[in-house]
Amino acid sequence: MTILILGSGGREHTFAWKLAQSPKCEKLYVAPGNSGTAQIATNVNINVTDFEAIKALVIEHQIDMVVVGPEDPLVLGIHDFFLNDDTLKTVAVIGPQKAAAALEGSKEFAKEFLIRHHIPTAAYQSFNAENISEGYAFLETLTPPYVLKADGLAAGKGVLILNDLNEAKTELKSMLLDAKFGDASQKVVIEEFLDGIELSCFVLTDGKHYKILPTAKDYKRIGEGDTGLNTGGMGAISPVPFASESFLKKVEDQIVKPTVDGLIKDKLPYKGFIFIGLIKVGDDPKVIEYNVRMGDPETEVVLPRLKNDLVSLFKAISEERLNEIQIDIDNRAATTVMLVSGGYPEAYEKGKEISGLETITDSIAFHAGSVLKDGKIVTSGGRVMAITSYGDSYQEAIKKSYQTIAKLHFDKINYRKDIGFDLD
Structure with a gap:
């Protein structure tokens, strides 16, 4: 092919x-x-x-x-x-x-889908510029922190979690009246805050059948201990240690199956990946969001653990015979650490030469914001490269990734040094 x-x-x-x-x-x-x-x-x-x-x-x-x-x-x-x-x-x-991609294209559409199909998620309401005063009133009924989500696509940066009511009102005004996230925030979804630990579930579907891929957990914030600004993702691990068999059964029964059934009922044609952002509240899963494609950097730990021939899998999806495929997963853990440009996720410089790639033996370097220029590999984006490693445990895998990173260099290189810190 x-x-x-x-x-x-x-x-x-x-x-x-x-x-x-x-x-x-x-x-x-x-x-x-x-x-x-x-x-x-x-x-x-x-x-x-x-x-x-x-x-x-x-x-x-x-x-x-x-x-x-x-x-x-x-x-x-x-x-x-x-x-x-x-x-x-x-x-x-x-x-x-x-029609189905609106699950990611519109936060409101996704929330309506979740509620309609009785899939566990946070309570919410959505607002626009015309009813912003109702938005202020709704915020006053919630206990902090306050969750504000731009309805449209905002490159993974359209979600704000704020502890102060006045700040939440100010940000709501900024999103709706001052177009903080451009067209994406013409409408804003305000949600109740769910207290728990996040993870991601990845599903392949041909529109009729589904297969669940390995779980992963990514780390969004730029700073150690999950501090600082949100990014597109600073690292990830798979599998997720706190996702027990009984918990994953709840995920399948309460979330995955009703999602795929809901797509069929609503006549939303779907052949591809469903990325379900979850939060574990106590022992129960709830949906934070849907994405209609694989996540990044989660792909860099999920696909390396998939033993199946990916072309055969995709062919089965296109021919609606995914039920004939048996998913085969590597038992080893996989971790990835994202190398980013200095200053990211704010202003950063490009064109920095990357050295040391030829020394990599125990890891895989998945290039992201990097291009070939005059025979040299140079930085071209904020998130430059994901360094993925296998291990019998995520601790062993992450150690290998950091050992590999020690051999790599570009000017103002930055990365999280605590991926997996919250799992010990």
Whole structure:
């Protein structure tokens, strides 16, 4: 098969790394890709939301399957674009259609779906500029902390958790009236705060059947001890030690199954990954959010633990026969630590040369914000590279990642030195 991956991050490098291992993958393209995908696939400089350019590429190279990495093209309807085009409709697309992608594209849509299908989640109300005074009143009925979520896509940064009522009101005004997150915050969802520990559940579905992939836990904040600003993710571990068998059974019975059943009932066509952000409150799981694609950096610990041929899995999804596949998981733990540019998630410099990659033996370097320039690998984004390692325990795996990081360098390199700190 000839396969195209859309995206340019660590998630897409991990997909490329896994798909390239399959004897069924004859030719692999990544658009736009990065310095990591360039080593195992052909990068094509096309924007992930330029559907016409993607169409031309698919036709030119007779591509059989498109694997959509990021959320933007899914929310904008790339799967529908393929289905509605006579020259593209036979191409397999891994990712939900536009109607189902609203689970990530709109926080309000997701909350309504959760409530409608009796899936455990936090109580909420949503507000816009016209009824902002009702939003203030609703905040006054809650106990702190206060959770404010921009309704639309905000690159993982549209959620605020605030302890002070006046600050929460100020931020609500900033989001609704001053467009703090642009169009994404034209509507804001206010939720009750759930006190617990977070984890992520990953599900593959062909729209009828589902398979559950390994759990993972990521670390969002820039600073040690989960302090400072939110980021796209600073590291992750899999499996999650506190997710017992009985807890995971609750996740499947109370969340995964009703989610897939709900998609069928609501006629929301879905072929791809469902990323369910969970919080464990006591011994019970509740849904924080849905994403309609794999997470990053969770992909860098989930896919390395998947023993299955990924092309075969994706083919089964496109042909609605996922029920025929047995998922095979590596028993070892996997951890990843994200190397980021100095200053990230605020202003940072690009173009810093990365050295030491040739010394890596016990880990896998999944490139993210890095490109090949004049024969050298240089930084091109905030989150630069994810260093993934295996171990018999997450402690052993994380130790290997840090030993590998000690050999790597770029100017102003930064990373969390406490991934997994809250699990001991």
